[in-house]
Structures are given as C-alpha cells and as structure tokens.
Amino acid sequence: MTSATAPFTLQDLALENQFANLPAHFFTHLSASPISQPYLVAASKTAADYLHLDQACLNTPEFVSYFSGNQGIPGSKPLAAVYSGHQFGVWAGQLGDGRALLLGGLSHAGQHLEIQLKGSGMTPYSRMGDGRAVLRSSIREFLCSEAMAGLGIPTSRALCVIGSDQMVFRETPETSAVVARIAPSFVRFGSFEHWYYNDRMDDLRLLADFVIEQSFPELLDHANKYQTLLAEVTRRTAELMAHWQAVGFMHGVMNTDNMSILGLTLDYGPFGFMEAYDEKHICNHTDQQGRYSYRMQPAIGNWNCQALAQALSPLIGSVEDTNAALACYPTSYRNKWSELMHRKFGLNTVQDNDLDLFADFFKLLQSNQADFTLSFRNLSKLSNQISTKDEALRDLFLDRQGLDDWLVHYRARLAMEGSNEAGRHTSMLASNPKYILRNYLAQVAIEKAQNKDFSEVEKLLQILENPYDEQEENEDYAALPPDWARHIEVSCSS
Known part of the structure; x- marks a missing residue:
C-alpha cells in the first residue's frame, strides 16, 4: 500500500x-x-x-x-x-x-x-x-x-x-x-435530458442527487438544492464560454450531450483556435449553418443551459425558480469576459469606456483578419509610449493607420491609471498565450505519428503545457500558419 x-x-x-x-x-x-x-x-x-x-x-x-x-x-x-x-x-x-x-x-x-x-x-x-x-x-x-x-x-x-x-x-x-x-x-447535460424526456422523474432525481453528493456537496443543505445546482452549472458554463472566447477557442460541436455538468471543456472533436480573426468563423465543416461558430458560442452556452433547465424543472418545482437559476448566465458571462479582457489588455482598473476600447480592437482584428493570438501577444510587449516595439504588432494589420489611431486611445487609457510598464508586461504576457494548438501544428504531428514517429506529438505537448512562456528555442511554433494550412478541414468524423 x-x-x-x-x-x-x-x-x-x-x-x-x-x-x-x-x-x-x-x-x-x-x-x-x-x-x-x-x-x-x-x-x-x-x-x-x-x-x-x-x-x-x-x-x-x-x-x-x-x-x-x-x-x-x-x-x-x-x-x-x-x-x-x-x-x-x-x-x-x-x-x-x-x-x-x-x-x-x-x-x-x-x-x-x-x-x-x-x-x-x-x-x-x-x-x-x-x-x-x-x-x-x-x-x-x-x-x-x-x-x-x-x-x-x-x-x-x-x-x-x-x-x-x-x-x-x-x-x-x-x-x-x-x-x-x-x-x-x-456526467453531461444530456444525462439529465435522457430521464426527463423519458418521463422517468425518479431516475432524474436519483441522478441529480448523485451529482450533488459527488460533485456539489456544499449544496446538500440548500432549501432548493436542485435550483442551486442549475444556478451553479449555469454560472460555470457562462464563465467557460468567456474563457473560450478570450483565447479564441472554438469547440465545434456544442451539443447538449457534449456539455459537462461541471463546466469543463469536454469531448474534443472538430475544435479549432482562431487564427485570422473572423467572428463568424466555423471550425467544423459539418456545421453548414454556423450554429457553433465563434460568435455564437456564448449564446449556445445559454441555450444549452436552458435545455438543462427544462430537464431539471420538475425537480426545481416552478417556472419562476427555474428562470431565477438561469438568470445568472448573462451577468456571469459579462463579468468573466470583462475580467479576462482587462487582463488581456493589461488594465488594472475598470473604467466606463473600456468595453468600447475592447470592441474597437476586435473591429480592427475583424477588418484586417489579423492573427488573434499574435495580435494580443505583441500588444503585450508594447511600451507605454510609441517605440520600435510597435512594429511587430503593426505588421499584422493592413490598416496600420487604423491601428495607430486605436493605440493613441489605448495609451491614453494606460496613462489614466498610471500603468507601470514592467508590471503590465508581466501581467499581459501571463494572460495572452504565445503558443496555441494551431491546426497545422497538429496535422504535422499526426502525419509523423502515422509513420510511427511520435516525436512531434511529444514536442507539441511540452510546448503547449507552458503556452505563456517565451520558449525562444520554439519560436517557429508561434509563427503565422503557412498557406497550405488554409485547406485543413475538421469535422465530426473520427
């Protein structure tokens, strides 16, 4: 033993x-x-x-x-x-x-x-x-x-x-x-839906009690533990969606049977990380209607919570209590999104116009099709004043004047809170990854593995375990994707 x-x-x-x-x-x-x-x-x-x-x-x-x-x-x-x-x-x-x-x-x-x-x-x-x-x-x-x-x-x-x-x-x-x-x-959202739609309310209660006892024991003494369970799962799901959006991750197949009752990312299939920014990007070529596109993920997370709420409603007891549990989704998402964005932009305080500043940067990303990860990473290295460090970021944008105009407002916002440049660099580099699992990197590793060479899988694993570190020896793994990567397609088939 x-x-x-x-x-x-x-x-x-x-x-x-x-x-x-x-x-x-x-x-x-x-x-x-x-x-x-x-x-x-x-x-x-x-x-x-x-x-x-x-x-x-x-x-x-x-x-x-x-x-x-x-x-x-x-x-x-x-x-x-x-x-x-x-x-x-x-x-x-x-x-x-x-x-x-x-x-x-x-x-x-x-x-x-x-x-x-x-x-x-x-x-x-x-x-x-x-x-x-x-x-x-x-x-x-x-x-x-x-x-x-x-x-x-x-x-x-x-x-x-x-x-x-x-x-x-x-x-x-x-x-x-x-x-x-x-x-x-x-356990998934669909685990509860199964018993609800089969009109097996005793089994629905058994599953809910099991999940509460095993994963949410702090809810056992609540007056309406099933309502509190729904509220907690809704909050976790909303915050998970904010995390996904903040790193440009797209799940690709957000069916209710792929949604974790614990608010975990579950069932990786046709996922993708945003490269050239397009809020309408669909990472799953099976998804012809774009239901699970990048911009739709927060709304679909909410839709899935409503599907779970329908399944739990017999246990919760009333429409009003069920809706009250669901009501935390928009606020939870907005609060987590705001928190993550303030970290990504290196802001330590919250000001009235911050969301407009963030939105304007995303508009620039969209209109320039700039690389999501590299744009934020290079933004993390800017000085508080105009310098040669701007060039790495400017090189990602066709509309350099548009970016320069935005940077004037950004630097004014930094000055407003007396931003410490060294501290901001440290904070932003810890919030904006240098390395993500780009599809072409995975494809190279897969093709080598199919020939019994697993070295690239191992190397990618080591790099991705520390995505915020500079890892100068692995600089090539943070580069823009090659032209051939545009033709990679992933679907639900596996």
Missing part, C-alpha cells in the same frame, strides 16, 4: 467506480474490446501528476495494457453510460457512450478523478458506429486537452494515447487508437 502522499503505482491501483452505484439501467457493464498490438504514442506527465499516478509507470508494458483496455485495472467496473441530447439544436433521443468506457476513479487529497477510455470498442449505444477512435482524432484530443489545461481553462484531461495498427474505416481506412481521459465526472 502507498502512504498518504506517495503517488499511485500500477501495482497498487484500486479503482472505485462511483457511477456504478446507480441503478443498472443507467449504464451497461462491459469490458473494453482488445485492440491489436497496442503501443504508446504519448503520455502526459502533468496529467499523471493530476491523477496522482507515478510518472515512472508511463513507459511500461503494463501501462499500455491497462490504458488500451486490453487488461482490466484492479477494482475497475467498466461501464458505458446512457444519455440523450440535442444535436445541432434538434432533439436526437437516446445516445450514450458509443465508444467510451468509464473504468472508475482514484481518490487523493479529497478529490476523486474518474478514468474513461475513448475508442475502446462497441457498446449498446454505438448506434451504427464501430466504437473505435482513429489515431488522428485521438492525438488532437490528447494535445488539446493538455493545451487547454496549460491555458488555465477548465477541461477534462488526457493521460495518454495508445495506438494500434488495427484499421477502421472513416472517409478512408485509418489506424485506431484509445485515449485515456480524466475528469471528476463525465
């Missing part, structure tokens, strides 16, 4: 599947389908630390066997959960874990973290799918999960990617993979 502080080793792993304590109709117990000759593509040491797992085990055959699903971890009770959801705004009915298995979790220092395998084979909820994930999408999810953690954005984590030469067919034949994901809970 380990001591209270020693990390878990593979020899003393003993999982506990708390979700398995719910009635049997909430899930289906089944084992992962073995994958042919699995091998380690990449593992995250920081995710291992988060799980309190000994890093020394990451490169062992036993690790590959456990987290490919080929060998059961002691104490695991693998299960696929049932849920439903709205997909692209349309009720889709029953869905569920079609290619994922919840193994159980580990508890340490008062926190319980669950482990889920994605791509582990068919389940009763696979519908027409094969239950597998391809190497391409698995690498993208692995890298983006850890990149978002590096950015400080609430997210599920990814412990590892296990590859195999076993082929699956998507648009073309591809090799398969399994991702081991970590989160305190994988």
Whole structure:
C-alpha cells in the first residue's frame, strides 16, 4: 500500500467506480474490446501528476495494457453510460457512450478523478458506429486537452494515447487508437435530458442527487438544492464560454450531450483556435449553418443551459425558480469576459469606456483578419509610449493607420491609471498565450505519428503545457500558419 502522499503505482491501483452505484439501467457493464498490438504514442506527465499516478509507470508494458483496455485495472467496473441530447439544436433521443468506457476513479487529497477510455470498442449505444477512435482524432484530443489545461481553462484531461495498427474505416481506412481521459465526472447535460424526456422523474432525481453528493456537496443543505445546482452549472458554463472566447477557442460541436455538468471543456472533436480573426468563423465543416461558430458560442452556452433547465424543472418545482437559476448566465458571462479582457489588455482598473476600447480592437482584428493570438501577444510587449516595439504588432494589420489611431486611445487609457510598464508586461504576457494548438501544428504531428514517429506529438505537448512562456528555442511554433494550412478541414468524423 502507498502512504498518504506517495503517488499511485500500477501495482497498487484500486479503482472505485462511483457511477456504478446507480441503478443498472443507467449504464451497461462491459469490458473494453482488445485492440491489436497496442503501443504508446504519448503520455502526459502533468496529467499523471493530476491523477496522482507515478510518472515512472508511463513507459511500461503494463501501462499500455491497462490504458488500451486490453487488461482490466484492479477494482475497475467498466461501464458505458446512457444519455440523450440535442444535436445541432434538434432533439436526437437516446445516445450514450458509443465508444467510451468509464473504468472508475482514484481518490487523493479529497478529490476523486474518474478514468474513461475513448475508442475502446462497441457498446449498446454505438448506434451504427464501430466504437473505435482513429489515431488522428485521438492525438488532437490528447494535445488539446493538455493545451487547454496549460491555458488555465477548465477541461477534462488526457493521460495518454495508445495506438494500434488495427484499421477502421472513416472517409478512408485509418489506424485506431484509445485515449485515456480524466475528469471528476463525465456526467453531461444530456444525462439529465435522457430521464426527463423519458418521463422517468425518479431516475432524474436519483441522478441529480448523485451529482450533488459527488460533485456539489456544499449544496446538500440548500432549501432548493436542485435550483442551486442549475444556478451553479449555469454560472460555470457562462464563465467557460468567456474563457473560450478570450483565447479564441472554438469547440465545434456544442451539443447538449457534449456539455459537462461541471463546466469543463469536454469531448474534443472538430475544435479549432482562431487564427485570422473572423467572428463568424466555423471550425467544423459539418456545421453548414454556423450554429457553433465563434460568435455564437456564448449564446449556445445559454441555450444549452436552458435545455438543462427544462430537464431539471420538475425537480426545481416552478417556472419562476427555474428562470431565477438561469438568470445568472448573462451577468456571469459579462463579468468573466470583462475580467479576462482587462487582463488581456493589461488594465488594472475598470473604467466606463473600456468595453468600447475592447470592441474597437476586435473591429480592427475583424477588418484586417489579423492573427488573434499574435495580435494580443505583441500588444503585450508594447511600451507605454510609441517605440520600435510597435512594429511587430503593426505588421499584422493592413490598416496600420487604423491601428495607430486605436493605440493613441489605448495609451491614453494606460496613462489614466498610471500603468507601470514592467508590471503590465508581466501581467499581459501571463494572460495572452504565445503558443496555441494551431491546426497545422497538429496535422504535422499526426502525419509523423502515422509513420510511427511520435516525436512531434511529444514536442507539441511540452510546448503547449507552458503556452505563456517565451520558449525562444520554439519560436517557429508561434509563427503565422503557412498557406497550405488554409485547406485543413475538421469535422465530426473520427
């Protein structure tokens, strides 16, 4: 047995599947389908630390066997959960874990973290799918999960990617993979919708009580704990949307079955980070109507909370109480957005015209199609007075005079609060990342990995774990994307 502080080793792993304590109709117990000759593509040491797992085990055959699903971890009770959801705004009915298995979790220092395998084979909820994930999408999810953690954005984590030469067919034949994901809970908005739309109110209450007890125990003594649960989830979701917007992240498929009850970024698929700024940008080429475009994300977050509210309304008890819980969304979003923007622009105080100043900069980004990340990063390095440091920012804008005019107002705003230049630089560089997971960087890593060269996945992981650091030796990874990157398309297919 380990001591209270020693990390878990593979020899003393003993999982506990708390979700398995719910009635049997909430899930289906089944084992992962073995994958042919699995091998380690990449593992995250920081995710291992988060799980309190000994890093020394990451490169062992036993690790590959456990987290490919080929060998059961002691104490695991693998299960696929049932849920439903709205997909692209349309009720889709029953869905569920079609290619994922919840193994159980580990508890340490008062926190319980669950482990889920994605791509582990068919389940009763696979519908027409094969239950597998391809190497391409698995690498993208692995890298983006850890990149978002590096950015400080609430997210599920990814412990590892296990590859195999076993082929699956998507648009073309591809090799398969399994991702081991970590989160305190994988319960979704759609988990509640499932029982509501099937008129199973006792099961709806059971799930709500389970989630409150496991994830929100501070709500247990509230007069209307279900109303408070909705309010807390609504607040977290609103703040998550502000975080996404502030770094230019686009999820791509914000269906209610992909929304975490904990306000985490969950289910990475056709995601993207904004490059040439366009508020209408759609990162998922399946999304023909632009429902999940960048500018729509805050509104869709609100729409999804309303869908959750509908499902919880029988427990809350009245329309008025339900609406009262939802009412925090606009304010929570605006407050978090304002907080994040003031950090990004290096402002320590809040003034009446700040939102106009921010909006004018975004208008310049839009009209010039300037790179989102590099624009904010170079803004972070400006002096309080005009200097040669302006040139790196000006080079990103065709309308240099328009930018110069805005900078006059920006510098006047800095002077208004007596901005300390050195302190502002430090604060802004810690709020405006230099490195993001650009699609072309992921594509290069994927193509090398498809040829059994995993070095680029590992390098990207190391860079993205520290996105705010200068990392001068990795300067090329912060550059504008090459022309060929414009032709990369991502969709729901994986």
